[in-house]
Amino acid sequence: MKIAFHGAARTVTGSKHLVTLNDNTQILLDCGLFQGMGEATENLNSNFGFDPSKVTHLILSHAHIDHCGLIPRLVAQGFAGHIYSTPATKDLTRILLLDSAKIQEQDAEYANKKRPEGEPEEQPLYTEEDVVKTLTLFKTIDYNTDFAISPAITVSFTDAGHIVGSAAVHLTLKEDGKSTRLTFSGDVGRYGDLLLKSPQTFSQADYIIMESTYGDSLHKDLEPIENMLFEIIQQTCMVKKGKVVIPAFSVGRTQELLYALNSLELKHKLPAVNYYVDSPLSMQATQVLKDHPEVYNNGVKEVMKTDHDPFDFKGLKFIESVEESKALNNDSRPCVIISASGMADGGRVRHHIRNTIGDHKNTILMVGYCSPGSLGGRLLAGDQSVYLFRETYQVVAEIQSIKSMSAHGDYEDLLHFLSSQRPEQVKQLFLVHGEYPVQQHFASRLNDHGFKQVMIPEHHHVFDCNI
Template identity: 75%
Template sequence: MKITFHGAARAVTGSKHLLTLNNGTQILLDCGLFQGMGDITDGLNESFGFDPKGMSAVVLSHAHIDHCGLLPRLVAEGFSGPVYCTPATMDLSRILLMDSAKIHEQDAEYANRHIKLKEDQEMPLYTEEDVVKTLSLFKVVEYLEDFEITPGVTLRFTDAGHIIGSAAVHLKIKENETETRLTFSGDVGRYGDLILKSPQNYPQADYIIMESTYGDSLHKDLEPIEEALREIISETCLVKKGKVIIPAFSVGRTQELLFALNALELKKQLPDVRYYVDSPLSKQATEVLKNHPEYYNNGVKQVMKIDNDVFNFKGLKFIENVVESKALNDDPRPCVIISSSGMAEGGRVRHHIKNNIGNRKNTILMVGYASPGSLAGQLIAGRHKVWMFRQEYDVVAEVRSIQSMSAHGDYEDLLQFLECQQPKAVRQLFLVHGEYDVQQRFALRLKDHGFDHVEIPQYHQEFEL
């Protein structure tokens, strides 16, 4: 049996891990899009490193694009097997993948309008038609349900607490009278998340594929988030009469912001300004979350006894179209604009940053992880000049950050996720989905906790199990 790491290897994006059984059966764990990797991004997304037609199944941990966003490309290149996921992951994947296809088609159309004669036409990575075909392959498996996905391979999902529907993947594989248990963490959420339940315990594994995004970091307590938002919004909008621009992922982060702002209103502490969510996808994702209250933790359920809609508050407006979005840039009044994407690599938020980065009255507020090469990562790092839309811009606006809002667990959360395991019984633990220097430090911490065999795979590296 072999495992090959075709993405999220010494990087935080493009999750793709291919399991090959002794009988040749191939099962892919996640099929994520590479994002924010600079000039090499397109090339990484155009070549899998394996033959999609040869695989039996895909198991999807959750709906973030860096975990599901290459599924339509996989299908376009010949994959026709089932894609297993939880119910909420299917609901979210439907809107996220369709949105992604539109972006790829629009980008290709834009490029083709500006190419020179005799240059090759730009083709989208995949189309909406590819997404429709992909979604027809989805098969739902509930948490804690044992389901045989191929002969001799049983799947179980447990709640990973990262976003709604996110799951840790557990495979029980029987070959030649031998049983092997493999766990893939997906992305691990916070213990004590603002909205979601904590990650669940799971059976002992022989092999573990573990995310490590924050393997060397500790988040601050969750409580100060509301106070930090109140202070930043008050200072920027009420004192300086400026705008707060918040790049935020449409799934997870946007809903956490809305929940925290709603909590401020319930305490009568919400600054009296206009609040805009400028992302049609965020509106759809918020509706999906509202349709799955079974994922909420007890704290949210208690708040719902006071306010049934915990993602709404006075002054909130969802922007419906491009015309309204552009109008925000011409409106001089103070406001808060929450817009995707979270790493500011695309979407409407780049336009809002472009139009507001040159005014010291404004604040650009980061609320989670951003890869170093992304626009958000450059701003967090304190860059004085950044490139957008083929132009260089001076960073005059204030840049602030609330890192404790990450949906990824810190190293204490990751270690707690592993507490249900006997370290000596784990034959190998593979670290994925992290920057290499962070992974090296987390590997040392894991060894201090008894995990003796920790590997940090390279891109396309294969291991025999």
């Protein structure tokens, strides 16, 4: 057996890990889009580093676009096997990939309008037609169910607690008369998450592919999330009469924010302003979460005994049309705007930031991971000016963050996730989905906890488990 790392290797996007058995059966774990990699992004997304037509099976850990976003391109280039995921992941993947295809096609159309005469037309990474074909290949597997995808390969999912439907993937591989167990963590969520169940324990693995996004961080805030939201909204909207703009991913973070704001209303503490979710995708993702109550933790289930919809409250409005979105920028009244993307590197939120960044009355509130080069990352780093829509803007608005709202576990959560394992029985632990300096810190912690065989693979690195 060999494992090749074709994405999320010493970086946090583009998750793709290819397991090749001795009989040349190929199992691809995730097939994600690279994001925020500067000039290298286009090339990374255009070239897999392997032949899609030779991949036998695809197993998807969850629906975030950096884990599923290149599946339609894989299909367009020859992959014809099944795609295995949890039911909720399939539902989320459908809306995210259709949205992504629309963006790909619009971007290509815009680029072709601007291209110099004689240059070849730019093509989208994939089309809506490719997505429709992709969706026919899905097969869903419930959590904690052993499913044989071939006589030699059994897969099971345990809840990873990251987003609705997210799973750690566990493979039992039979070859050459022996059985090997490989676990891929996907993205690991928080223990004690606001909405979701905590990550589940899992059986002993021989090999582990482990995410490490926050391998050197602790998500410790002094106050509960809803209290921090109350203080920021109260000070900005009610005292300074400004706006709070919150860049938030459509899947996961937006729903957590809605739940926390709903909790404030239940306690009669919600500031009386308008709350806008300016993202059609967020509305669809919220509905998927409502359709899968099996992922809720006991706290949410308790709330639902008296509040049938914990994601709705007075003053909330979902914005769909571009016209409505633009109208928010012309409305000077205090309000809260939640809009994608979470790193503020694309989407409608950039327009809202441009409209509010130059006024000290306003607050831009970051609530999740931002890569250092993203607009959100630069704001968190304290940059005094930022480049937006080909213009430089001075950062006058207040920049705040709520660290504990990350859907990724911190290093204590990651170590907790691994606590069911006997370190001496793990032949090799691979760290993926993290920035290299962070991974080096986490590798040192793992060594201290008994995991002596830790590797941080580079892009396209191939590890031979037979040696």
